[in-house]
Amino acid sequence: MADAPLCPLSGQPMRRDVRPFTITYKGRGRTFDMPGWYSDAGDESVFTRADLKVSDRHLATLKAEVENLAGPDEVARLRRRLRLSQAEAGRLLGGGPRAFQKYESGEVVASRGMTNLLRLLARHPEEMAQIAAEAAGTLQNASR
Structure with a gap:
């Protein structure tokens, strides 16, 4: 895995995975599966632009629900x-x-x-x- 990022704390290679991730907006939360690079040594994670689009969509949907906007x-x-x-x-x-x-x-x-x-x-x-x-x-x- 030469292209795997290194954990900023341990210096060990991170691995590609999908893990539960929770976002909140105005006191309301949503948990979803978040793709990213994760460290086995701790809670460190690194996200690509494509990964962040996943969380952006979930946040937009949550915001639309809370504000009664069209998602x-x-x-x-x-x-x-x-x-x-x-x-x-x-x-x-x-x-x-x-x-x-x-x-x-x-x-x-x-x-x-x-x-x-x-x-x-x-x-x-x-x-x-x-x-x-x-x-x-x-x-x-x-x-x-």
């Missing part, structure tokens, strides 16, 4: 119900071309405004046609 799965479900691609949703509803990719990956938590908009449009999907028409009209007027 990654709800954002994806509502967007699909509206028959929008991620890029279309970002263009029509706001946030830019990668906003919904970030919401759905848990990289970014949907705001209160975006949560309310998605939930409202899911109850009244006919409004999506008006939003799309107005966006198309704005684009046509801007190009004149």
